Amino acid sequence: MRRRRSLYRRVYLHGVLLLVVLGIALSVVGAVLGRDSRFHMSPSRTAQHVAHLLEPVPAAQVPAFLEQAADMLNMDMAVYTADGQRLAAAGARPPRPLAAEAAARLLSAGSSRRDGHLAASARVGADRYVRLRSRVGEGSMALRALGSLVVVVLVLALVSIPFARAIAHPIEHLSTVARRWGAGDLAARARLERPDEIGELARTFDETAETLGRLLEGQRELLANVSHELRTPLARMRVSMALAAEAPPDDVARHLSAMEGDADELERLVADLLTTSRLDAGGALALQRAPADMGALLDEALARLARLHPGREVAREVEPTPAVSVESGLVGRVLDNVLDNAAKYSEPERPIAVALRPADGGVRLTVRDQGIGIALEDHARVFAPFFRGDRSRARGTGGAGLGLSLSKQIVDAHGGRITVDSQPGAGTTIAIWLPA
C-alpha cells in the first residue's frame, strides 16, 4: 500500500505558513513603526540637515522656520547661541541649552552630536546651534514595538488553533478507544475515516482489535471443545464403574476393559493437547529432531494400523528415500492419524493405497482411500482443531477431530506441507511432503 503522507505535508505546510505570517506581520509592524522613526533612527544626521537649512534663514524668520520643521519631523526643537541664549523654540518641551563646555566643544570641533537615543544637536554656522528631540519618546517606541509583537504572537496563536485541534482530536479519540480495550471492551473501534497517517493508525487499531477478538474467540471455542471432549469418556467411565460395582464377577472384566479404552482415549487426547500447546509455543524450536528413515516409520505405523484394523488391505508402493531430520514420535502420530482416517472413512473391503518416494529434495507420502470423501466446502476446515465432517459424525467412528489439525501443526513445524485432495463419494488423498 502506498504510504500516505498528508499529515506530514500538513505539519510542514503549517510551519511554512507560520513563517510567512510572521514575515508579513513583521514587515507591517516595521513599516508602521518606521513611518515615524525614519529620521528618529539617525537623529544627529537629522539635526545636521536642519542646521544646514537654518543657516541662511534670516534671524527674524528662524522661529517660523523652526515651527514648520518641528511639525514636519514631529520633533521639539530649539536654537541657542554659543553662550546658551535661546533664539527660538518649537514644541511643548523644547530641549534645554547644552552645558557651556559641551556647547563650546560642539562649536569648535565637529558639526553635530548625539544627545541620547532620540535627540541630537548640530552647529548652525559659527556661533549658534540647534537641538532637537523626538516627540515620540523612547518609552512609547518600545511600547509600540511590544504591542506589535503581542499582536503578531496572537495572530500566530489563532492561526494554529484549528491545526492543533485537527491533530489533537483524533488522538484523544484513539486513546479513548485504547482505554476501552484496556477495560476489556474489545468491541470498541476507532472508525476514523481519514486519508492521512492518523487514519492509517486508526485502521491499524481496528484491525488489531479485530485480530485480538478473533484470537480470544478461538481460545474460548477451543476451551469449550476440549472440555466437551474430555467429558464424554469421563462420563462413560463413570457409567462403567457403576455397572462394574453391581455386575456379577464374570462381567467385571468386561467393564474394566471398557474403562481402559476410555482411559486410553483420554490419555491420547491430553497428549495431543500437550503436543499442540508445545508446538504453539515453540514451533520448529520445540522439536527434538534426529535423523530418521521415513520407510521405517511408515512400516511401524502400518503395523499399528494392522492391529487396530485387522485384515485391512493396504497397497504399498515404497521407494528408497533420503533420511529426514524429524521428531519420530510426532511424525508417527501424523502417519497414525492419516492411516486411521483412511481406514475409518472407507469401507473395509476397499483397499488403502500408500506411496512413498523422494520428491523436491525431500520425501513425499500419499495415503489414498476410496471412502466417503470430504465435501468441497470442508477441504479448508479439516485442518481446524475439533472439526469433524457431518458424514463422519454420522458414521459414529468417534474421534475428537484433532488428528488433522495436529498433523498439520507437526508437518508445518518440520518445514513440510500437508494437502488434501478429495471427492465426496470417490475417496480422499492426503499428501505429505517433508524436507530431507
Ligand SMILES: Nc1ncnc2c1ncn2[C@@H]1O[C@H](COP(=O)(O)OP(=O)(O)OP(=O)(O)O)[C@@H](O)[C@H]1O
Ligand atoms: N480420509 C478421509 N475421508 C473422509 N473424510 C476425512 C478423511 N480424513 C479426514 N476426514 C474428515 O476430516 C475430519 C477431521 O479429521 P481428523 O483426523 O482431524 O479428525 P477425526 O479423525 O474425526 O478425529 P481424531 O483424528 O481426533 O480421532 C474428519 O472428522 C472427517 O470428517
Ligand SMILES: [Mg+2]
Ligand atoms: Mg483422525
